[in-house]
Amino acid sequence: IGCRFCYDACPYEAMELDENxxxxxxxxxxxxxxxxxxxxxxxxxxxxxxxxxxxAIVVHPLEEVEG
Ligand code: SF4
Structure with missing residues (x-):
């Protein structure tokens, strides 16, 4: 919805926002x-x-997504 809370919360500058x-x-x-x-x-x-x-954003362990 464009709230940007996740973007502002990232302490590692690991997030960007797209054009929307x-x-x-x-x-x-x-x-x-x-x-x-x-x-x-x-x-x-x-x-x-x-x-x-x-x-809207969910973090999963690598083992879970890589199988
Ligand atoms: S999980 Fe990744 S994107 Fe999310 S706040 Fe932490 S470093 Fe940033």
């Missing part, structure tokens, strides 16, 4: 700290994403 203010993670800089996920408001009351089952 959507977050894009820079793989080489991200260390998986999870700060971006922890500030995401998409599951809170009043969120525009009512009915969502996961935050």
């Amino acid at each position: 203010n959507r977050p894009v993670v820079i793989e080489d800089k991200c260390n998986g700290c999870g700060a971006c996920e922890s500030v995401c408001v998409s599951l809170q009351n009043g969120s525009i994403s009512e009915g969502a089952t996961a935050r």
Whole structure:
């Protein structure tokens, strides 16, 4: 929704915003700290994403995504 909370929360400058203010993670800089996920408001009351089952940005362990 362009709130930018995740972008502002990243302490490692590992996130950029695309032309629509959507977050894009820079793989080489991200260390998986999870700060971006922890500030995401998409599951809170009043969120525009009512009915969502996961935050808009979710950090997964490498083992989980690489198999
Ligand atoms: S997990 Fe941490 S380092 Fe990676 S994009 Fe999110 S806040 Fe930045």
